[in-house]
Amino acid sequence: MKQSNLFTKTRKEAPSDEIAKNAQLLIRGGFIHKEMAGVYSYLPLGLRTLTKIENIIREEMDAIGGQEIRMATLHPSEKWKQTGGWDAVDVLFKLQSRTEKEYALGQSEEEIVTPIAQEYANSYKDLPVAIYQIGQKYRDELRAKSGIMRGREFGMKDMYSFHESQEDFERFYAVTKEAYLRVFKRTGLDAKVTEAAGGSFSEKISYEFMVLTDAGEDDIVYCPFCTHCANTEIAKAEAGGSCPKCGKGTLAKARAAEVGNVFDLGVKYPKAFNFTYKDKEGKEQTPIVGCYGIGTTRLMGTIVEVFSDEKGMVWPESVAPFNVHLVSLLGAEGGNVKVEADKLYETLTKKGVEVLYDDRDVRPGEKFADSDLIGIPTRVVVSEKTLAQGKLEVKSRKTGTVSMLSEAELLNQLSIVR
């Protein structure tokens, strides 16, 4: 993509109504646009990044047998009344049509997915099944905050699994936890599996996936020596004590952002919808349900919080909006810088490298500042200087390392990191 065609532009200053680093940088870079408190639109750069995150999740969910669907977000009130959620879920957005019919906006999809699964899972032969979607969620938060970390409309991947037995559920629960850890690792984050309360809809322990950052809103205690980690909302989780798992470490307290969670929902929703299947003996049985969420937009905000510096964002390769930021320094004479940069843009693009090509006729300082702000992993400069050397200047946004490479060496390096 040529930057001269990109309809967004960067800003030197963040709007005064954003304190959160993620929102400041994403707005300055032209990734997102604020509509109101807790509601943001995603612009080309932001959408590319969000889509990369979604695709990583999609790959991992598909790999463990998840089947993607797209559920409605406008829900009939009847289903929410059937489960009791209409009155019990305080964050549920409720709306009324002009004929006074009531609807809910999806804040989670058990009410929708359970009847869908019910329609097709009639026999034990149809189980287990895992269904997921990636889409918008709506929650009537009393207070939206922290940029895209807690919004009233946000992106989420939610998966629901239906099982014959508690044992089979436990098996898939463990499989999903591993898949989640792979998702977060691929986005560059170190997420801790954290014991937490089940919330208002499950009395059992749930597991949250926590990334250490002061921008989070959860307090956790964790063992520095092993994987033990618990949300402080759980009574037994106290800092300073010795680790109950390995015994070696002293539990440390930290601030963290919850980027994912998994719940054991038991039989609550099948019961509410009278969802049964026939077992081998032809007897009616109620399936066990699990649900698994990843906040896609919160994950994106967390990545910005964790990977950024005073100059801007520093995207991990896997989620960066582009692989390469090609910057041409046209200079006074111009020479054949433009011709050579155009050629390199075409070459890289044809090789499948995603390139943002800053072909604008602006001064070098502005291009460099924009490049640092946008945070694409690899910056490639073409200028009269580099042409004179017959090489390209390649700089890592993350390490700041600058090297002079030939086109072949650049392509080789890109194929390795990608």
Place this chain on the structure above:
RNA sequence: CGGGGUAUGGUGUAACGGUAGCAUACUUGCUUUGGGAGCAAGCAGUCCCAGUUCAAAUCUGGGUACCCCGACCA
């Protein structure tokens, strides 16, 4: 929802109750070109509704929006 704060061109900010100024962005022209360039000209603003006053960005009341702390957080 309780508490606190803020509201001025697109963005960031000044202005004792007395001419709304600066920067940036944008438009035009010329110069400039390896870390957010210079000169000149131009476009563009006091959140809304009342009130006080000769006079309101400024004071008062109400509303709205946004931010922060807390509570809440399927």
